[in-house]
Amino acid sequence: MFPIVHQRQLSDSVFEIGVAAPAIARKAKAGQFLMLRVDDHGERIPLTFSDWSAEEGWIRFIFMRVGKTTHQLSHLGVGDSLADVVGPLGIPTHTEGLGRVAVVGGGVGAAVAYPVARAMAEAGNDVTVILGARNQELLILEDEFRALPLKELIVMTDDGSAGEKGLVTAPLKRMCEAAELDHSMAIGPAIMMKFCAATTKEFNVPITVSLNPIMVDGTGMCGACRVSVGSETKFGCVDGPDFDGHAVDFEELMSRQRVYTDIEREADADFSRECSCHR
Amino acid sequence: MPPLDETPAEKPRHKPSRAPRTPMPERDASERAQDFDEVSLGYSEEQAVAEANRCIQCKNPTCIEGCPVNIDIKSFIARIIDGDYGAAVSVLKERNALPAVCGRVCPQEEQCEAVCVLARKGEPVAIGRLERWLGDFDLACDLDHRCAPEVGEPTGRRVAIVGSGPAGLACAGELRHLGHAVTIFESLHAPGGVLTYGIPEFRLPKAIVQAEIEMLGVMGVEIVTNVVVGATYTLDDLLSEEGFDAIFVGSGAGLPIFLGIPGENLNGVYSANEFLTRVNLMKAYEFPKHDTPVWRGRKVAVVGGGNVAMDAARTAKRLGAEEVFLVYRRSEEEMPARREEVHHAQQEGIEFKMLCSPQEILGHDGFVTGMTATRMELGEPDASGRRAPVCVMDSDFIIDCDTVIVALGTRANPLIAQTTPDLEVTSRGYVKTDEDGATNKAGVFAGGDIVTGSATVILAMGAGKKAAVAIDNWLAGRNG
Numbered sequence A: 001m002f003p004i005v006h007q008r009q010l011s012d013s014v015f016e017i018g019v020a021a022p023a024i025a026r027k028a029k030a031g032q033f034l035m036l037r038v039d040d041h042g043e044r045i046p047l048t049f050s051d052w053s054a055e056e057g058w059i060r061f062i063f064m065r066v067g068k069t070t071h072q073l074s075h076l077g078v079g080d081s082l083a084d085v086v087g088p089l090g091i092p093t094h095t096e097g098l099g100r101v102a103v104v105g106g107g108v109g110a111a112v113a114y115p116v117a118r119a120m121a122e123a124g125n126d127v128t129v130i131l132g133a134r135n136q137e138l139l140i141l142e143d144e145f146r147a148l149p150l151k152e153l154i155v156m157t158d159d160g161s162a163g164e165k166g167l168v169t170a171p172l173k174r175m176c177e178a179a180e181l182d183h184s185m186a187i188g189p190a191i192m193m194k195f196c197a198a199t200t201k202e203f204n205v206p207i208t209v210s211l212n213p214i215m216v217d218g219t220g221m222c223g224a225c226r227v228s229v230g231s232e233t234k235f236g237c238v239d240g241p242d243f244d245g246h247a248v249d250f251e252e253l254m255s256r257q258r259v260y261t262d263i264e265r266e267a268d269a270d271f272s273r274e275c276s277c278h279r
Numbered sequence B: 001m002p003p004l005d006e007t008p009a010e011k012p013r014h015k016p017s018r019a020p021r022t023p024m025p026e027r028d029a030s031e032r033a034q035d036f037d038e039v040s041l042g043y044s045e046e047q048a049v050a051e052a053n054r055c056i057q058c059k060n061p062t063c064i065e066g067c068p069v070n071i072d073i074k075s076f077i078a079r080i081i082d083g084d085y086g087a088a089v090s091v092l093k094e095r096n097a098l099p100a101v102c103g104r105v106c107p108q109e110e111q112c113e114a115v116c117v118l119a120r121k122g123e124p125v126a127i128g129r130l131e132r133w134l135g136d137f138d139l140a141c142d143l144d145h146r147c148a149p150e151v152g153e154p155t156g157r158r159v160a161i162v163g164s165g166p167a168g169l170a171c172a173g174e175l176r177h178l179g180h181a182v183t184i185f186e187s188l189h190a191p192g193g194v195l196t197y198g199i200p201e202f203r204l205p206k207a208i209v210q211a212e213i214e215m216l217g218v219m220g221v222e223i224v225t226n227v228v229v230g231a232t233y234t235l236d237d238l239l240s241e242e243g244f245d246a247i248f249v250g251s252g253a254g255l256p257i258f259l260g261i262p263g264e265n266l267n268g269v270y271s272a273n274e275f276l277t278r279v280n281l282m283k284a285y286e287f288p289k290h291d292t293p294v295w296r297g298r299k300v301a302v303v304g305g306g307n308v309a310m311d312a313a314r315t316a317k318r319l320g321a322e323e324v325f326l327v328y329r330r331s332e333e334e335m336p337a338r339r340e341e342v343h344h345a346q347q348e349g350i351e352f353k354m355l356c357s358p359q360e361i362l363g364h365d366g367f368v369t370g371m372t373a374t375r376m377e378l379g380e381p382d383a384s385g386r387r388a389p390v391c392v393m394d395s396d397f398i399i400d401c402d403t404v405i406v407a408l409g410t411r412a413n414p415l416i417a418q419t420t421p422d423l424e425v426t427s428r429g430y431v432k433t434d435e436d437g438a439t440n441k442a443g444v445f446a447g448g449d450i451v452t453g454s455a456t457v458i459l460a461m462g463a464g465k466k467a468a469v470a471i472d473n474w475l476a477g478r479n480g
């Protein structure tokens, strides 16, 4: 059992949980993820580390409530525990010697972007972070990003309720046009990563994307997480989750993410009926 | 005083029965294909005794050599004849820590039973069924009354085992017997390896696997789940910071192989590993009571001809598929699956499409709608001695299906090798060892599928036990 030692709500549907897991905390690196199971009947789901402390022996992750498991998680707090947590999984994000880099975090992708941007800035790169959200309410971690030694933090919202009005690709394109970028990274919904990849491609600026295919074990033994990169099939969990954004087949990724949508919706509906929060 | 083993000889000579081999009671195919309960029901006490009495208690029992771990088969059968079942279990457990498992899944027809003296007349003693019966007899006792293998005097040495499949479990049991402290690290949330995530409930109930593993707990084996060696700890971490004196790597061959044909990433295409893991480990057949979903195909094509393909096909049937096809490149004769499994699959209505090679998986809107295949014919025997299939020109046809399960075998997971640069592996990623399981890295031993590639439960267990003895010797060498 992994005791929950920290919990906070970041927006209506986004939460952060910290668990005591000293062995994992000692090894965690930016861009890596964990797999967890809430209880004995639970599904194994992947979530990226948002923060960790090797000294204090905890790890944290930030998640958006989208289905049954994340819904269950959203009801847990300090004093509860998780049945299983395993990690750190996946290859850490490459953060050294990138030069001038833009990190785009869309929606809950900001949570993953945070440790990545921090590691890149600590490694001496020139880091600009572009945060995107539908509106101010859904914007997360703005203060935490402001505390990092960034070159700039750009906030974009669909409705203009915070920062600039527009999509994350607008400032990304501006920076590409001004030849201000040696590298870029996009983390968020597949569709956003797809457009960021298209934007940078035009200017030949390399882009790393952090993919989120459906996973079961997270250790390379099932192939549920396969993604097409160039002409090759890769396993998201062990070959990734980071890949060259210009080579990824995003249409396939999005299609594969939808495979269980209908049945999962039923499971969450059943859970919601029994659950008190009636969202 | 004569040694204990000789006592039966002093008794009035046992008169073997001439009855035919006692059949295994099985559930009716139409009934069992609807659920996940066990197919074979096991012998009753009367049936077991009757079958044991068929054994002629040979002077030179060839059966023992046929067993990869050399269980004293003659002697455990003698104890059944005598009605001393507890003693029979002890004989069995001297060599095999998981009899209820092996009695169910070992290919006895190729091992002990193949060389049983009575096999010459076509009806060997049903050694496997007797083993299963004894294993179940032991499991039916409460934990305190079960046969607990002896634990050695503590040596103060600690051994780490990577992976809780049959290789790791057998190694752990033997090391405890030799007095070493043992911790097994398992990457999944449940121990057992393929026994837990791969072989389906209807062939090997998970309660049996857990009960056998529980006995190792009684023997003092510590199992820590949710630890991926190579990620949470490297082998070097285990040997240094974590203070282990030696390591056994039994991490299996878990990486699935795909066909490499167009359409393979469509929704509805599974590796057998994913399909079986969702169903067995995650209990997707009980969705939504258990949260993990599985795509329940109406028409399912399973590609492959081994035990894994049979398990996948029979599982798909139980999830409600109307039609399940088994698509295999060669003919039924060449299929590597156990005869019993092939037979069970046919009884349950799995349709065999032999001499067919998949060419492309067809889809619409991201989901599978069919598969094209080419007909094959058998040519000259190849290196393996099996006749090689060759394509028949212009023979492509379409198999109508909404799910494709690929059961073409597995490879080694590279995680441990990648994080242990000084560990020697073969060009295909399997760990290199000497005969006793020692790797080139001091204090690191390995065995089971991670060394041999996909093999069998009993071979993995044999390798684990052998390595335990080698570890014991190595530790003793360091003492002096």
Ligand SMILES: Cc1cc2nc3c(=O)[nH]c(=O)nc-3n(C[C@H](O)[C@H](O)[C@H](O)COP(=O)(O)OP(=O)(O)OC[C@H]3O[C@@H](n4cnc5c(N)ncnc54)[C@H](O)[C@@H]3O)c2cc1C
Binding pocket: A033, A043, A044, A045, A046, A047, A048, A049, A061, A062, A063, A064, A065, A066, A067, A068, A069, A070, A071, A108, A111, A112, A211, A212, A213, A214, A215, A216, A241, A257, A258, A260, A261, A264, A265, A268
């Ligand atoms: C490497 C990786 C890192 C991730 N990091 C984060 C993160 O830091 N924060 C965050 O909020 N989300 C993250 N996700 C996505 C997160 O895993 C899913 O939102 C979660 O599994 C949904 O589970 P559910 O039961 O609540 O919803 P469901 O109703 O089960 O599913 C909702 C949607 O989530 C996706 N999903 C479902 N099951 C899985 C699964 N087993 N594996 C992956 N995706 C699945 C599917 O696209 C599905 O349509 C990550 C995914 C991956 C692969």
Ligand SMILES: Cc1cc2nc3c(=O)[nH]c(=O)nc-3n(C[C@H](O)[C@H](O)[C@H](O)COP(=O)(O)OP(=O)(O)OC[C@H]3O[C@@H](n4cnc5c(N)ncnc54)[C@H](O)[C@@H]3O)c2cc1C
Binding pocket: B105, B106, B107, B162, B163, B164, B165, B166, B167, B168, B185, B186, B187, B188, B191, B192, B193, B194, B195, B198, B199, B200, B227, B228, B229, B230, B250, B251, B252, B253, B254, B276, B307, B308, B311, B413, B415, B416, B447, B448, B449, B450, B454, B455, B456, B457, B458, B460
């Ligand atoms: C579907 C199926 C049906 C089969 N049917 C039969 C049968 O009827 N009869 C028969 O004799 N054989 C059968 N086999 C083959 C048999 O199961 C294997 O040969 C045997 O299980 C190998 O044992 P092992 O201990 O080497 O590996 P495994 O059983 O694969 O166990 C390895 C364990 O190590 C864990 N692991 C892997 N990497 C790490 C890591 N880095 N850190 C920590 N843990 C790790 C894995 O999660 C797993 O639990 C079947 C196999 C399959 C897949």
Ligand code: SF4
Binding pocket: B054, B055, B056, B057, B058, B061, B062, B063, B064, B073, B074, B077, B115, B116, B117, B118, B125, B127
């Ligand atoms: S070879 Fe057959 S008949 Fe002879 S002892 Fe063994 S099981 Fe009995």
Ligand code: FES
Binding pocket: A214, A215, A216, A217, A218, A219, A220, A221, A222, A223, A224, A225, A226, A235, A236, A237, A238
């Ligand atoms: S999640 Fe199973 S192989 Fe990647």
